[in-house]
Amino acid sequence: MFCPLKILATARALPPRVLTNADLEAMVDTSDSWIRDRTGIRERRIAADGVATSDLAAEALLAACTAAGIAPGELDAIIVGTSTPDTLFPSTACWLQHRLGLRGPAAFDVSAGCSGFLYGLEIAAGLLRGNARRIAVVGAEVMSRVVNWQDRSTCVLFGDGAGAAILGPGDGSSGVLGSAWGADGNLARVLYQPAGGSRAPATLATVAALAHTVHMEGNTVFKHAVTAMSEAATQALARAEIRPDQVDLLIPHQANTRIMEAARARTGIPADRLFSIVERYGNMSAATIPVALDEAREQGRIKDGDIVAMTAFGTGFTWAASVLRW
Numbered sequence: 001m002f003c004p005l006k007i008l009a010t011a012r013a014l015p016p017r018v019l020t021n022a023d024l025e026a027m028v029d030t031s032d033s034w035i036r037d038r039t040g041i042r043e044r045r046i047a048a049d050g051v052a053t054s055d056l057a058a059e060a061l062l063a064a065c066t067a068a069g070i071a072p073g074e075l076d077a078i079i080v081g082t083s084t085p086d087t088l089f090p091s092t093a094c095w096l097q098h099r100l101g102l103r104g105p106a107a108f109d110v111s112a113g114c115s116g117f118l119y120g121l122e123i124a125a126g127l128l129r130g131n132a133r134r135i136a137v138v139g140a141e142v143m144s145r146v147v148n149w150q151d152r153s154t155c156v157l158f159g160d161g162a163g164a165a166i167l168g169p170g171d172g173s174s175g176v177l178g179s180a181w182g183a184d185g186n187l188a189r190v191l192y193q194p195a196g197g198s199r200a201p202a203t204l205a206t207v208a209a210l211a212h213t214v215h216m217e218g219n220t221v222f223k224h225a226v227t228a229m230s231e232a233a234t235q236a237l238a239r240a241e242i243r244p245d246q247v248d249l250l251i252p253h254q255a256n257t258r259i260m261e262a263a264r265a266r267t268g269i270p271a272d273r274l275f276s277i278v279e280r281y282g283n284m285s286a287a288t289i290p291v292a293l294d295e296a297r298e299q300g301r302i303k304d305g306d307i308v309a310m311t312a313f314g315t316g317f318t319w320a321a322s323v324l325r326w
């Protein structure tokens with residue numbers, strides 16, 4: 001069902017420090033060519049010591065509010081998608097308010113891994129059908145804090161960053177034409193952070209075992225990511241009554257080039273519509289889609305009336321896709 005809304009503005013925040021594949025060669029037994037061949041990634045951004053997820057989120061949100069011509073206090077709700085919250089509680093969305101000295105807008109996190117931004121978009125679309133008039137959806141991560149920097153199979157993949165979008169009801173010409181979302185919690189252990197929560201609270205032993213870092217079966221993630229991202233996109237396109245060749249721009253979750261390309265091919269969207277930033281930022285989990293959206297807009301790749309498809313897959317497993325008329 002068509003849900004009228006408009007993305008009034010987008011913005012991004014990326015830490016200035018660049019970690020290249022050559023830098024990683026000096027840290028673990030890897031090579032630039034292995035990383036580029038398997039993932040497409042050349043470099044990623046790493047937050048400075050002391051910079052938390054809410055700091056990047058606040059920077060992106062402020063810039064997006066400025067671009068939209070509103071004050072953060074005018075928002076009805078702030079939704080932050082993240083897997084790397086500042087603290088287990090309160091939410092990163094509330095820490096973001098703390099940082100901005102903000103009081104009033106409802107604020108909460110969505111824990112859906114790399115699907116967090118599109119989960120947030122789906123929730124925001126529902127809220128805009130009610131009384132809400134201005135909603136911020138933010139994807140923000142400091143993945144570098146949960147990466148095991150001794151594990152070459154995971155540490156080369158991730159990066160830090162944040163992206164924000166300000167949504168309003170629009171004039172009825174733009175909106176979500178179709179969407180799909182879902183999850184399969186049976187596969188939770190394929191990609192997870194074993195310790196630090198109520199199942200295995202932080203102890204000297206969990207810290208010594210590096211159980212607070214990303215644990216992942218890469219091959220299993222790869223297969224499920226391709227299947228779920230293409231199926232979600234296909235379902236959203238069918239609901240939108242849009243053919244794959246009518247999509248002007250495809251912004252998939254930017255995990256790696258091979259996953260994005262395989263998901264695109266299975267969905268049948270022409271190759272020249274795929275928008276990729278993974279080469280420069282790596283996998284920023286929930287932040288990849290809003291950062292990519294912002295760069296695509298800046299480059300003039302999205303204009304009013306365009307059909308924009310987004311699809312994502314993440315820990316949980318979770319998946320989500322959305323087809324918008326801009």
Ligand code: ACO
Pocket residue numbers: 029030031034035038039114152153154156157191216217218219220221222225253254255256283285313314315
């Ligand atoms: N440098 C050099 N060699 C490496 C590295 C590295 N960084 N990492 C692993 N290897 C080695 C392995 O040890 C293995 O060596 P062996 O054959 O001697 O045992 C060999 O490379 C092949 O390992 P595989 O794991 O089979 O490599 P694969 O081709 O599957 O690529 C990768 C691994 C890139 C992780 C892939 O599985 C993948 O992209 N998975 C998806 C993971 C992902 O994107 N997760 C992000 C979170 S979820 C999401 O965002 C959707």
